Amino acid sequence: MSTARSFARSPCAVANSLDIVGDKWSLLVVRDLLHGKHTYKELADSLEHIPTNILADRLRRLEGAGIVSSTPYQQRPVRYAYTLTAKGKDLGDVLLAFVRWGKRHIPGTVALGTGRAKAAPAARKPAPRRASSKQKSGSHPPKDDR
């Protein structure tokens, strides 16, 4: 048992996960990245209209937590493309659980963006109907349409 390390609240896996993504916005940013968005502008344009200061804060925190990585895709001014790390992609399981719960218990809600191909600034191949785990090796993350 390696529970001797100091946790903010407890060694509970749920509590520590919530310390990272337990707010109203972080998982929506992860959702959009999973659905193929990459740029700050694309993320800011989501249906929920995340305030830009919150978006900047959440991207910084998600990157600090190893969930998001950023690479410059343009100089003068520098602009970054954001992608999910393996740790971030694994949050798709949490998102799916929320989708199932929401659709079952909050009438009228839908799985937003699932199955829709989003246009990215750089040319991207549309995702196949059944994405394999190694469909792409480019600078963009594999699209996760689960």
Next chain:
Amino acid sequence: MSTARSFARSPCAVANSLDIVGDKWSLLVVRDLLHGKHTYKELADSLEHIPTNILADRLRRLEGAGIVSSTPYQQRPVRYAYTLTAKGKDLGDVLLAFVRWGKRHIPGTVALGTGRAKAAPAARKPAPRRASSKQKSGSHPPKDDR
């Protein structure tokens, strides 16, 4: 498509779920109720030491959202036992996803309380190793040890 209703942010199932439980505490209260806690004192005694004003607020909001129901178990002073509704128990799926993600990506975290029988104020039968979906019919909710 019944998406004409007015949602706070969007018809996204994830966004609307987060509008209810997207904070650092609500899902920990649900976790504890799933693990067999019922009273305010039991919930306040969790490892994370939820501040009592936040606990009272979250219980009120969770009850308002149809996730928790309360029944008085004592008069003078009135004290309430809190249980999860079917809608609340279904959040176990979300909790499990967080447990898997946390254990995989946050070193040292554990599935807190899972499999442990908690003592409740009223006499309760210990949960069987494999809980069936209709193991009990008393005033307490079935223990969910998934």
